[in-house]
Amino acid sequence: MQVLVSNFTEEQLDRYEMYRRSAFPKAAIKRLMQTITGCSISQNVVIAMAGIAKVFVGEVVEEALDVMEQWGDSGPLQPKHLREAVRRVRNRGGIPGSKPFAKAL
Amino acid sequence: MSSPSVNTSLTSSPQKERDSKERENPDENYDQFDDDEPDLHYGSTSSGRKRLFSKELRCMMFGFGDDQNPYTESVDLLEDLVIEYITETTHKAMETGRTGRVQVEDMVFLVRKDTRKFARVKDLLTMNEELKKARKAFDEVKYAGVS
Numbered sequence: 001m002q003v004l005v006s007n008f009t010e011e012q013l014d015r016y017e018m019y020r021r022s023a024f025p026k027a028a029i030k031r032l033m034q035t036i037t038g039c040s041i042s043q044n045v046v047i048a049m050a051g052i053a054k055v056f057v058g059e060v061v062e063e064a065l066d067v068m069e070q071w072g073d074s075g076p077l078q079p080k081h082l083r084e085a086v087r088r089v090r091n092r093g094g095i096p097g098s099k100p101f102a103k104a105l
Numbered sequence: 106m107s108s109p110s111v112n113t114s115l116t117s118s119p120q121k122e123r124d125s126k127e128r129e130n131p132d133e134n135y136d137q138f139d140d141d142e143p144d145l146h147y148g149s150t151s152s153g154r155k156r157l158f159s160k161e162l163r164c165m166m167f168g169f170g171d172d173q174n175p176y177t178e179s180v181d182l183l184e185d186l187v188i189e190y191i192t193e194t195t196h197k198a199m200e201t202g203r204t205g206r207v208q209v210e211d212m213v214f215l216v217r218k219d220t221r222k223f224a225r226v227k228d229l230l231t232m233n234e235e236l237k238k239a240r241k242a243f244d245e246v247k248y249a250g251v252s
Contacts, residue, residue: 015167015168015170018165018167019168023161024187028158032157032191033195036191037206037207041207045208047230048230051225053190054165054225057166057183061170062170065171076175076176077171077179078179079176079182082186093219096194096216
C-alpha cells in the first residue's frame with residue numbers, strides 16, 4: 001500500500017486523504033440515534049454506526065459510478081444515478097431488513 | 106457548464122415534498138425550489154430538518170470517487186439515504202437481542218452477512234479497545250512519574 005501511495009498523483013493524494021479522513025460527526029449520529037430510540041446510546045454503538053454508515057455511502061457511491069458509466073453519463077453524480085445505485089444495493093441485501101427475498105416469503 | 110442549481114430537472118420539488126416540509130417546518134424557506142418540472146419524485150424520506158452532514162458528505166463522496174464538487178441535490182439525497190439507513194438499522198437493532206435497546210452485539214449481528222461492513226465494525230471496535238488500553242497505560246505511567 002505504501003508503494004501505491006508513494007506513486008499517487010496530487011489529485012489521487014487529495015482523494016485518498018478525503019477517503020481516509022472523512023467521517024460522520026459522532027455527536028450528530030448519537031443525537032439522531034437517541035431521538036429514534038428514546039434511550040441513551042453507548043459510545044461503542046455510535047462508533048460502530050458511524051463506521052457502517054460510511055461503508056454504506058461508499059457502496060452507494062461506487063455503485064452509482066458504475067451506473068453512470070453504464071448509462072454513458074459523465075460529470076458529477078446525479079440523483080438518478082444514486083437512486084438506481086441504492087436500488088441495486090438493496091437488492092443484494094446491503095440494507096438490513098429490506099432484502100426483497102425475505103419480504104416475498 | 107452552469108452550476109447545478111440552475112438546472113431545473115435536478116431541483117424540482119413535487120408537491121408531496123413541499124407539503125411534508127410545510128408540516129414539519131412551516132417557516133422553512135422553500136422558494137428556492139423550482140416546480141417547472143413536476144416529474145421527479147423524491148425518495149420516500151425527505152427531511153424537513155436542517156442538513157446534518159453536508160460538509161462531511163461532500164468530502165466523503167469525493168473520497169469515494171465522485172467529482173471534487175458534487176451536486177448539492179446529490180449530497181442532499183445521500184444524506185436522506187444515510188439517515189434512512191441509520192434509522193432502519195437502529196429500529197432493527199432494537200428488535201434484536203435485548204429489545205428496546207441498541208447494543209453493539211446487535212449491530213454486529215445485523216451486518217454479519219455484509220462482508221465489508223462486518224469487517225469494518227470489527228476493526229473499529231478492536232482499534233477502539235486498543236486505544237483505550239494504550240491511553241490507560243499512558244495515564245498510569247504519567248501518574249507513576251508524577252508521584
